[in-house]
Amino acid sequence: MTLTTADMDAIWLTIKLASIVTLILLMIATPLALWLAFTRSHLRVWVSSFVALPLVLPPTVLGFYLLIGMGPEGPLGQLTQTLGIGLLPFTFAGLVIASLFYSLPFVVQPIQQAFEQVGQRPLEVAAIMGASPMKRFISVLLPLSMRGFLSAAILGFAHTVGEFGVILMIGGNIPSETRVLSIHIYDQVEMLNYAQAHSLSALLLLFSFFVLLIVYSMQPVRLTGGARA
Amino acid sequence: MRLLCLLFLCLTGWGVNAAPLRIAVASNFYPTLQTLVAEYPFPVVLSHASSGKLYAQIKQGAPFELFLSADMQKPRKLVELGLAEPSSLAIYARGQLALFAPGIERLTSLQQVFTAQQSPTIAIANPRFAPYGAAAQSFLFKHASKKSDMYKLVMAENVSQALLYVASGNADAGLVAYSQLIDKTDIPSSQFMLLPETDYPAIEQGIVILKNENTEKGKQFYRFIFSAATQSRLTKLGYLIPESSP
Structure with a gap:
């Protein structure tokens, strides 16, 4: 199996995208999961449903709305144009924004479940012992939820690597900018380069399997849902 | 029970007689073919995808009688593989x-x-x-x-x-x-x-009749595509027609 420069470009771009998205998502998802795990607000079900949307929506729907929403007439597009960034479709930044939506539940849910498993009790005990909210979070909740964070990071990364439909809609297939591995494989199939498609697909298959193997061997964090790429 | 048997016979009998013609068509020609098929007197089922995907499906035994590709390469390959009638390979339209x-x-x-x-x-x-x-x-x-x-x-x-x-x-x-x-x-x-057609390589779209038991229905539709009426409609739908038809 020989990898061409185009293959390597696509692989590197995919790793870059998935890493950036995972890092940003961990930062967004942690406060969100904390709120979802412990709030008694009526808004909880609304936010949970919104977060879980990418699990059930076809990527074409998400991609289509992102294309329109980030376009010159869309709310996101008008915002980015006002800020002087320009339009996001067909750019790497656009892929990052799209992937944040797309992989959100895969990061929020494991962290939220980990927080829920820890529960209120250890936090209350820490509070009685005089720990500040920040201290309780860092010294009690975080260490007890480490597995959840690890699952979230791995799943967020892997799910972004497997992203296809959304990127097909908003990417524009630009080498080293938006042509990620899944798109590159698709191109190879369309060009009837089955041998090349085969080796890259096998690579992705092995990667995905080992990712899941790692996640499932880290039980007891239960995984919910499962979406198509 | 007898009624049920009768119903079953009717349904299966109807299925055999009216088995629709199944056509694999390249996405870019799909809307046009839909317009054309509206005038065709027999039932037709259209499956559309990119020519590359349809080629892969036909190679794997997909049940189509006709293949209308967006290019000449894929129908030609199917002929070379022995999956299509060699004499049927022809340009049915040129894209603009x-x-x-x-x-x-x-x-x-x-x-x-x-x-x-x-x-x-x-x-x-x-x-x-x-x-x-x-x-x-x-x-x-x-x-x-x-x-x-x-x-x-x-x-x-x-x-x-x-x-x-x-x-x-x-x-x-x-x-x-x-x-x-x-x-x-x-x-x-x-x-x-x-755009002037001399400014870009011709977009020649090829058709082939695929080899299977339903070939006669395919041939019928093939003649319909190359009929003078259909070819003149194609020019009104945004295509150029081949200089010579089979």
């Missing part, structure tokens, strides 16, 4: 390239796109596998520049997506199929222009 730029008033040349905006975003279908994309790319190379500093090139999966990129405002202009624009009531004719 159009420039679509809704932001420009009275579009008459590609240069207007470059004067209206610095480094415009131009959408084309992927030239590596879409025939319209390959034609579009060679047109751009000829009339603009091979270097992408003059424009930002974005590649769509097919011409429909290239059109979506322009229609949603994300791309300033697109090189798409004339057949997509010619019958659209919501796109005024001042926003697009037909």
Whole structure:
């Protein structure tokens, strides 16, 4: 199996995208999961449903709305144009924004479940012992939820690597900018380069399997849902 | 019970007699074929996808009687594989390239796109596998520049997506199929222009009859495609017709 420069470009771009998205998502998802795990607000079900949307929506729907929403007439597009960034479709930044939506539940849910498993009790005990909210979070909740964070990071990364439909809609297939591995494989199939498609697909298959193997061997964090790429 | 048996016989009997003709058609020709099929007296089922996907499916034994590809390469390959009738391989239509730029008033040349905006975003279908994309790319190379500093090139999966990129405002202009624009009531004719066919390699779309037990039905539809009436309709739907028909 020989990898061409185009293959390597696509692989590197995919790793870059998935890493950036995972890092940003961990930062967004942690406060969100904390709120979802412990709030008694009526808004909880609304936010949970919104977060879980990418699990059930076809990527074409998400991609289509992102294309329109980030376009010159869309709310996101008008915002980015006002800020002087320009339009996001067909750019790497656009892929990052799209992937944040797309992989959100895969990061929020494991962290939220980990927080829920820890529960209120250890936090209350820490509070009685005089720990500040920040201290309780860092010294009690975080260490007890480490597995959840690890699952979230791995799943967020892997799910972004497997992203296809959304990127097909908003990417524009630009080498080293938006042509990620899944798109590159698709191109190879369309060009009837089955041998090349085969080796890259096998690579992705092995990667995905080992990712899941790692996640499932880290039980007891239960995984919910499962979406198509 | 007897009634149920009768019903069963009716249903299965009907199924055998009226088994529809199954056609695999390239996405870019699908809307046109839908229009044509409306005039065809027998039941027809159309399956559309990119020519590459349909080729792969036919190779794996997909049950189609006819294949209308977006190029000549894939039908020819099917003939070489012994899956299609060699004598049936022919060009059924030639695609025409159009420039679509809704932001420009009275579009008459590609240069207007470059004067209206610095480094415009131009959408084309992927030239590596879409025939319209390959034609579009060679047109751009000829009339603009091979270097992408003059424009930002974005590649769509097919011409429909290239059109979506322009229609949603994300791309300033697109090189798409004339057949997509010619019958659209919501796109005024001042926003697009037909490009001269001498400026890009011909987009020759090939048809083959696939070998299976239902070949006769396929042949019937094949004759319908090459009938004078259908071929003249094709010219009104945005295509050029082959100089000689089989």
